[in-house]
Amino acid sequence: MNAAVAMAELIEGLSRPEKMISPKYFYDERGSKLFEKITELPEYYPTETELGIMRDNIDEMADLIGPQASLIEFGSGSSLKTRILLEHLHEQAVYVPVDISEDHLHETAEQIRADFPGLEVLPVVADFTHPFALPNPTVMPRRNIVYFPGSTIGNFTHDAAHELLQVMYEEAGEDGALLIGVDLQKDPAIIEAAYNDSAGVTAEFDLNMLRHLNREFDADFNLDAFSHRAEYDPDEGRIEMRLISGEWQQVSLGDREIVIEEDEAILTEYSHKYTLEGFAEMAAKAGFNVAKVWTDAERLFSVQYCERP
Numbered sequence: 001m002n003a004a005v006a007m008a009e010l011i012e013g014l015s016r017p018e019k020m021i022s023p024k025y026f027y028d029e030r031g032s033k034l035f036e037k038i039t040e041l042p043e044y045y046p047t048e049t050e051l052g053i054m055r056d057n058i059d060e061m062a063d064l065i066g067p068q069a070s071l072i073e074f075g076s077g078s079s080l081k082t083r084i085l086l087e088h089l090h091e092q093a094v095y096v097p098v099d100i101s102e103d104h105l106h107e108t109a110e111q112i113r114a115d116f117p118g119l120e121v122l123p124v125v126a127d128f129t130h131p132f133a134l135p136n137p138t139v140m141p142r143r144n145i146v147y148f149p150g151s152t153i154g155n156f157t158h159d160a161a162h163e164l165l166q167v168m169y170e171e172a173g174e175d176g177a178l179l180i181g182v183d184l185q186k187d188p189a190i191i192e193a194a195y196n197d198s199a200g201v202t203a204e205f206d207l208n209m210l211r212h213l214n215r216e217f218d219a220d221f222n223l224d225a226f227s228h229r230a231e232y233d234p235d236e237g238r239i240e241m242r243l244i245s246g247e248w249q250q251v252s253l254g255d256r257e258i259v260i261e262e263d264e265a266i267l268t269e270y271s272h273k274y275t276l277e278g279f280a281e282m283a284a285k286a287g288f289n290v291a292k293v294w295t296d297a298e299r300l301f302s303v304q305y306c307e308r309p
């Protein structure tokens, strides 16, 4: 995304009645490292749980996907889950990581190439929330499997998630399918602990967004004044993360001055949790049939195989 468009989008978000900044600004280099630390926290159950579901069911997943599939990952596939999947696919053919960050994409593509010598790796630089052209592999794959792990779908509002599922439906093509990680609704105490860890890593991760904007967009948020808050809204079925300013401040961003009142909040992330019925309904609206759902014993998390009927 070009810098002027990004700046306009940031200013738009910070001009709303409730100020917001897109969660995509979490992930500069430091932010990505902090997220990795989050995934290792005892309270942050999603990563380990999803990994366990993948390990326990990988043969069945590979059988459902079938041989010579093209695996199209929305996001750039640095995760262990992707590797487990690639290792177990029958006659693995093509891997297409799709990511907006070119550097990150090429780095992970190189690592996958090094570890999977027979696999054709064809990275695509694109914003996957909009339709994009698929590359032409040397050997025609039998079918496309869109892979979207990590419950990143949770970052999207229901409308935006519906639109994203429509893009996935198009990219999967005829006879294609979607394999997606979806975090589930559960005891709010478990969810809230995952976003308010005792070591304070999530708070650091949240605050890092402002540090990122100060650097990349020449802003001057007073980081010291902000504190992290994450609350589960049971009606919306989502975690809402906010940064609260403990003092009045005026922040310059581009050619604007943004006033933040004392105790005013900036919304930084939604993380939606689904019921199995709720997700199936949303998938169906985009044309998908949820053909198989795997969960852990405690039903914390799910991995879902959605077919184009």
Ligand code: AVJ
Pocket (backbone or CB within 6 Å): 038, 046, 150, 151, 152, 154, 155, 194, 195, 202, 269, 270, 271
């Ligand atoms: C990467 C969007 C799945 O929502 O759990 C973790 C990001 N934010 N802790 C999530 C996140 C705070 C994460 N996703």
